[in-house]
Amino acid sequence: MKILHTKNEINLKLLEHRNASKSIGLVPTMGALHEGHLSLVHKAKGHADVVVVSIFVNPTQFNNPEDLEKYPRTVNEDLKMLEKSGVDYVFLPSVEEMYPQPSKLKFNFGDLETTLEGAFRPGHFNGVGVVVSKLFHIIKPDVAYFGQKDLQQVAIIRRMVEDLSFDVNLEVVPTVREEDGLAMSSRNRRLNSEERKLSVMLYESLVWARNELFAGCSWLEVQEKISHKFNEEPLAKLEYFELVKTKSLEVVSGIDLGSQLRANEFSICTAVYIGDVRLIDNLPI
Numbered sequence: 050m051k052i053l054h055t056k057n058e059i060n061l062k063l064l065e066h067r068n069a070s071k072s073i074g075l076v077p078t079m080g081a082l083h084e085g086h087l088s089l090v091h092k093a094k095g096h097a098d099v100v101v102v103s104i105f106v107n108p109t110q111f112n113n114p115e116d117l118e119k120y121p122r123t124v125n126e127d128l129k130m131l132e133k134s135g136v137d138y139v140f141l142p143s144v145e146e147m148y149p150q151p152s153k154l155k156f157n158f159g160d161l162e163t164t165l166e167g168a169f170r171p172g173h174f175n176g177v178g179v180v181v182s183k184l185f186h187i188i189k190p191d192v193a194y195f196g197q198k199d200l201q202q203v204a205i206i207r208r209m210v211e212d213l214s215f216d217v218n219l220e221v222v223p224t225v226r227e228e229d230g231l232a233m234s235s236r237n238r239r240l241n242s243e244e245r246k247l248s249v250m251l252y253e254s255l256v257w258a259r260n261e262l263f264a265g266c267s268w269l270e271v272q273e274k275i276s277h278k279f280n281e282e283p284l285a286k287l288e289y290f291e292l293v294k295t296k297s298l299e300v301v302s303g304i305d306l307g308s309q310l311r312a313n314e315f316s317i318c319t320a321v322y323i324g325d326v327r328l329i330d331n332l333p334i
């Protein structure tokens with residue numbers, strides 16, 4: 050496994066593979082790797098001839114400076130995990146390498162970015178759009194792999210790829226969970242043991258809400274009960290708990306159980322602070 054720090058180095062290396070008609074798979078990450086990231090890597094290894102993982106904690110997508118400062122960084126362990134997983138290249142650039150000058154680029158993702166994460170993390174998806182475009186230009190992958198856990202991110206990147214005609218296929222990988230259902234996330238490392246126990250509330254609430262909905266309960270009633278449950282828990286603060294159309298992310302106020310639902314047509318999405326750690330999760334229904 051080769052670790053490369055500059056755009057030029059990785060460009061040159063990948064050019065050799067491209068000239069030899071090898072396909073390139075890219076797994077973009079911010080490091081502090083876990084089994085969720087590895088499932089993206091495994092998928093990439095099954096499809097692509099050459100697998101590249103990028104590790105870059107992208108400052109422009111952090112709306113909260115404390116979140117950036119406290120974001121877990123475990124590069125040495127990450128590299129060991131990637132080597133064991135058979136990754137070919139790790140792109141590990143510095144902030145100066147990725148942003149030789151501050152980026153003034155502004156994307157407008159319209160309705161896709163005004164709800165859910167976009168509403169609570171102003172500027173977040175602009176930063177994601179900028180860095181993912183840069184990575185696509187630098188690596189020129191045939192396929193790029195993203196996790197279902199970041200549902201809105203996937204919708205936004207899909208839209209960006211279409212609008213900017215990036216020649217890349219996107220693969221979305223299901224959310225990998227801990228045994229108790231908590232979605233694996235780098236930020237989970239910041240939870241203390243009490244917070245860790247409590248954090249299973251996200252997944253349990255999603256499953257409970259889905260079951261209530263299918264038992265005929267109105268969505269408004271479900272939302273009220275969920276909000277009450279979180280209010281009773283001093284360590285938790287609910288930011289949103291919404292039912293959306295999975296493709297457009299349009300927030301809806303219910304589903305028609307009498308109609309023929311397509312698999313994954315709707316999703317329930319949530320963001321919750323557990324202590325000062327902000328976690329997200331979603332459940333397709």
Ligand SMILES: Nc1ncnc2c1ncn2[C@@H]1O[C@H](COP(=O)(O)OP(=O)(O)OP(=O)(O)O)[C@@H](O)[C@H]1O
Pocket residue numbers: 077078079080084085086088089194195196197198199222223224225226232233234235236237
């Ligand atoms: N539990 C998971 N299962 C599958 N994919 C995941 C999981 N967690 C993250 N990913 C995906 O891995 C990629 C890199 O994500 P990232 O490095 O931000 O990790 P993360 O665990 O989502 O961290 P955090 O949400 O705390 O920033 C993204 O495409 C993300 O959706």
Ligand SMILES: CC(C)(CO)[C@@H](O)C(=O)[O-]
Pocket residue numbers: 077078079105107110177180181199202
């Ligand atoms: C796609 C990404 C690597 C861009 O920084 C990040 O948003 C993430 O890890 O999901």
Ligand code: BAL
Pocket residue numbers: 110111199
């Ligand atoms: N996986 C999402 C990256 C972020 O929270 O900034």
